[in-house]
Amino acid sequence: MSTEASFDPLDRQLIAATQSGLPLVPQPYEALGAMLGVSAQEVEARLADMLQRGLIRRIGAVPNHYRLGYTANGMTVWDVDDGRVDELAARVAKLAGVTHCYRRTRALPAWPYNLFVMLHGRSREEVERQAGEVATLLGDACRGHDILYSTQLLKQTGLRVNML
Amino acid sequence: MNASVPEQRPGFDALDAGLIDYLHDDFPLCERPFAAVGEALGLAEDEVIERLRKLLANGVLTRFGPLYQIERAGGIYLLAALEAPVERFAQIAAQVNAHQEVADNYRREHRLSMWFVVEAESHDVAMRCLRSIEAETGLPVHTFPKEREYRVTLRLPAAAPPLPEDWR
Numbered sequence: 001m002s003t004e005a006s007f008d009p010l011d012r013q014l015i016a017a018t019q020s021g022l023p024l025v026p027q028p029y030e031a032l033g034a035m036l037g038v039s040a041q042e043v044e045a046r047l048a049d050m051l052q053r054g055l056i057r058r059i060g061a062v063p064n065h066y067r068l069g070y071t072a073n074g075m076t077v078w079d080v081d082d083g084r085v086d087e088l089a090a091r092v093a094k095l096a097g098v099t100h101c102y103r104r105t106r107a108l109p110a111w112p113y114n115l116f117v118m119l120h121g122r123s124r125e126e127v128e129r130q131a132g133e134v135a136t137l138l139g140d141a142c143r144g145h146d147i148l149y150s151t152q153l154l155k156q157t158g159l160r161v162n163m164l
Numbered sequence: 165m166n167a168s169v170p171e172q173r174p175g176f177d178a179l180d181a182g183l184i185d186y187l188h189d190d191f192p193l194c195e196r197p198f199a200a201v202g203e204a205l206g207l208a209e210d211e212v213i214e215r216l217r218k219l220l221a222n223g224v225l226t227r228f229g230p231l232y233q234i235e236r237a238g239g240i241y242l243l244a245a246l247e248a249p250v251e252r253f254a255q256i257a258a259q260v261n262a263h264q265e266v267a268d269n270y271r272r273e274h275r276l277s278m279w280f281v282v283e284a285e286s287h288d289v290a291m292r293c294l295r296s297i298e299a300e301t302g303l304p305v306h307t308f309p310k311e312r313e314y315r316v317t318l319r320l321p322a323a324a325p326p327l328p329e330d331w332r
Contacts, residue, residue, distance in 0.1 A: 015230075018230050058191075089312075099315070107307075148274045153269075
């Protein structure tokens with residue numbers, strides 16, 4: 001996180017060229033290179049470098065969780081003791097069904113929760129069972145929690161730059 | 165349950181599921197990466213490409229390619245929420261979604277019923293976007309800045325779904 005990195009002009013061109021993803025052709029890096037006037041090797045080297053610097057998390061596929069059958073999506077939020085949250089959250093993060101686990105700033109007094117854990121299941125019962133596991137793990141370090149189920153996806157962009 | 169969660173055939177078969185799961189990991193950086201993936205899965209190169217094309221077209225996959233992490237370059241993803249009155253919900257959703265900085269937006273069952281992520285090249289740009297949303301909707305926007313990240317993945321198995329009974 002402390003690493004200040006930056007995208008140079010060719011990186012930016014590559015990002016723009018892959019905005020909608022990798023070309024679905026047998027030689028995708030060659031195709032990108034042809035668009036940008038560089039070799040396939042240069043494209044591969046740039047991508048490898050951005051991966052190594054963390055500017056790219058990974059190169060891969062992003063599924064629509066609903067379409068995979070994970071129709072119950074609960075943003076679970078927990079009010080966890082500040083002195084113990086890091087240690088406990090690291091363990092929560094390893095539970096099955098957890099895709100995102102963050103510590104966030106509380107918005108007191110209305111919002112006492114500092115730990116956000118996204119849970120996914122094929123039913124709300126499954127999500128509640130997962131939440132039960134989280135509750136057990138947090139034990140008495142947790143003062144309260146809530147589950148906010150998503151009921152409608154209102155917007156999902158073509159990802160100018162994907163966060164994941 | 166709602167329009168965005170259609171009850172329909174999955175739109176993928178067992179080979180697709182294997183491909184989706186395989187492509188959670190890093191896609192090869194080599195001359196013929198689809199051929200390399202096909203080799204690992206026992207599929208021909210053109211079949212890998214064709215299946216990916218179909219999965220993207222029918223919405224099982226929302227993206228295939230590099231997943232950039234703009235926070236490493238000074239960018240920001242800021243989680244925000246507002247309490248949208250039911251009778252104005254659609255109008256407010258339209259006002260929020262009209263901002264290109266709003267990357268995703270979910271309706272959730274809570275008093276704070278609209279949760280969205282603002283994606284911007286800097287904190288100032290993100291805050292400016294939120295101020296306009298407040299001005300346009302007349303509603304206060306609450307923000308939940310990230311302090312620490314413990315896990316981020318999109319990995320949920322497409323193949324061999326766990327049954328509720330044997331969760332974990």
